[in-house]
Amino acid sequence: MAQATNLYFDQLQEPYPEERELYWATRFTDTLKVFDFRPDALYDNIREDRSGNPQSKHDICGEDMSNCTLLKKPENVIVRYPKHYLRSFSPCTLSTRPIILITVIATN
Numbered sequence: 001m002a003q004a005t006n007l008y009f010d011q012l013q014e015p016y017p018e019e020r021e022l023y024w025a026t027r028f029t030d031t032l033k034v035f036d037f038r039p040d041a042l043y044d045n046i047r048e049d050r051s052g053n054p055q056s057k058h059d060i061c062g063e064d065m066s067n068c069t070l071l072k073k074p075e076n077v078i079v080r081y082p083k084h085y086l087r088s089f090s091p092c093t094l095s096t097r098p099i100i101l102i103t104v105i106a107t108n
Contacts, residue, residue, distance in 0.1 A: 003042070005029070005033070005045070006033045006045060007029070007034060008029055033047075043060070043061055043068055046059075
């Protein structure tokens with residue numbers, strides 16, 4: 001599971017305002033968020049709302065986490081390690097996506 005708020009880097013510089021998918025992902029990704037992403041605790045990744053206002057998992061899930069679904073069978077989640085991810089890049093992609101490459105190397 002990879003959240004677009006942490007790992008999406010394909011934003012347009014000037015998006016078309018009437019585009020249907022304008023708000024499906026973030027409009028800006030801070031590259032430091034890549035290294036702060038916690039795939040094993042998704043609700044811990046809640047930092048801010050769409051407008052940039054501070055927010056936490058307790059604001060969304062409640063103090064007792066009753067408003068959020070917890071993972072009941074973690075054995076059903078298969079981890080795809082970065083070395084497999086790296087194989088899907090072409091040399092052209094690697095030269096144009098250095099942040100992703102750094103992320104893959106840093107987590108390997």
